[in-house]
Amino acid sequence: GAVVSxxxxxxxxxxxxxxxxxxxxxxxQATTMFWYRQFPKQSLMLMAxxxxxxxxxxxxxxxxxxxxxxxxSLTLSTLTVTSAHPEDSSFYICSARxxxxxxxxxxxxxxxxxx
Amino acid sequence: xxxxEEDPQALSIQEGENATMNCSYKTSINNLxxxxxxxxxxxxxxxxxxxxEREKHSGRLRVTLDxxxxxxxxLITASRAADTASYFCAMDYYFGTGTSLxxxx
Numbered sequence: 654g655a656v657v658s659x660x661x662x663x664x665x666x667x668x669x670x671x672x673x674x675x676x677x678x679x680x681x682q683a684t685t686m687f688w689y690r691q692f693p694k695q696s697l698m699l700m701a702x703x704x705x706x707x708x709x710x711x712x713x714x715x716x717x718x719x720x721x722x723x724x725x726s727l728t729l730s731t732l733t734v735t736s737a738h739p740e741d742s743s744f745y746i747c748s749a750r751x752x753x754x755x756x757x758x759x760x761x762x763x764x765x766x767x768x
Numbered sequence: 769x770x771x772x773e774e775d776p777q778a779l780s781i782q783e784g785e786n787a788t789m790n791c792s793y794k795t796s797i798n799n800l801x802x803x804x805x806x807x808x809x810x811x812x813x814x815x816x817x818x819x820x821e822r823e824k825h826s827g828r829l830r831v832t833l834d835x836x837x838x839x840x841x842x843l844i845t846a847s848r849a850a851d852t853a854s855y856f857c858a859m860d861y862y863f864g865t866g867t868s869l870x871x872x873x
Contacts, residue, residue, distance in 0.1 A: 696864065696866045697811075755801075756801070757858075757861070758813070759810050759811040760810060
C-alpha cells in the first residue's frame with residue numbers, strides 16, 4: 654500500500670513552454686502533498702506544501718507564479734512549471750501523507766530538461 | 769529551507785563493515801526520518817523516530833536521536849554492496865544535506 658505515482662517520469666521541453674507534472678496517491682487519500690526539487694548530487698529542497706482544496710504554501714524563495722501547484726482532490730496534485738528556462742531543469746519529486754501518519758510517501762520523481 | 773547537515777558528506781567502506789552517518793539540525797522537531805536514494809531515483813523510507821524516542825531499530829539499521837544536542841545518527845551494520853546509495857535525514861519535511869555511501873564488495 655501507500656503508493657505515489659508521478660507522470661511523466663521524464664520530460665524535455667523548449668525554453669518558454671509550460672510543463673505540468675502530476676502526482677497521484679494510488680491507494681490512499683492524501684490530505685497533504687509536498688513538492689521538492691533536487692539538483693544533481695544535492696539534497697531535496699522543499700518547494701511547497703499543499704492541502705486538498707486550499708492554496709499551496711510556498712517556501713521562501715520559491716516563485717509561486719512560476720511554480721503553480723493545484724491540489725484539486727485527495728489523490729491528485731499538479732505542479733506546473735510556467736515559462737520554463739534551462740535553470741529550471743531539475744528532478745522534481747512529490748510526496749504525500751494522510752492525516753493519520755507522519756510518514757511521507759514519495760513518488761519516483763520527474764526529470765525535467767529545458768532546452 | 770534545509771534544516772539539517774549531515775556528516776560525513778561521503779563515506780566509503782568495505783562490505784561487512786559498519787557505516788555511521790550523523791545528522792545535526794537547528795530547530796525543534798516533531799520527528800526525524802531517514803531515507804535512502806539510489807542514484808537518480810526516488811526515495812525509500814527507512815525509519816521514523818519521534819522526538820520522545822531515543823533509539824529505534826529496523827533490521828540492520830539503528831537510529832538514535834538526541835534532542836538536547838539536536839542530532840541523530842544512522843548506523844548500518846554488516847554493510848552490503850547493495851547499501852550503496854545516498855542517505856538523507858529529514859526533520860519534519862526538510863531534508864539534510866545527505867551522505868553518499870559507497871560499499872566496496
